[in-house]
Amino acid sequence: MLHFELVTPEKLLRSEEVHMVVVPGTEGDFGVLEGHAPFMSTIRDGALRIHRTEKGEPETLTIRGGFAEVTPKGLTILAEHAA
Template identity: 80%
Template sequence: MLHFELVTPEKLLRSEEVHMVVVPGTEGDFGVLEGHAPFMSTVRDGIISIYRSQGGTPETVAIKSGFAEVNAKGLTILAEHAG
């Protein structure tokens, strides 16, 4: 499972184990699974899709710009606003 955190300047909104997250990067959407290579990307206004299980229906969350970081601990999205 992938550890996923969604953070805004106000608070930590999510910290959970998920199957995959699709992120609206400024260079295009990208999916992150467990074991993804480390990288950072800017994030555009859009929708993140959170898949709790493989093949499941995603939960979606609207976000406004920010950054996404993938490292050995998982995926962290730092968004200006979410919800």
């Protein structure tokens, strides 16, 4: 499982284990699974899709601006706003 955290300037919104997260990167959407190579990307306004299981329907959150960081520990989204 992938450790996923979603953080806004106000608070930590999510810290959980998920199957995959699809992020609206500024150069296009990208999916992050457990074991993804480390990297950083800016994110554009759009839909963050959180897949809790491999075949389950994703939960969608609207995010505005920020950064995505993938490390060996997981994925952290630092969003300007999330709803």
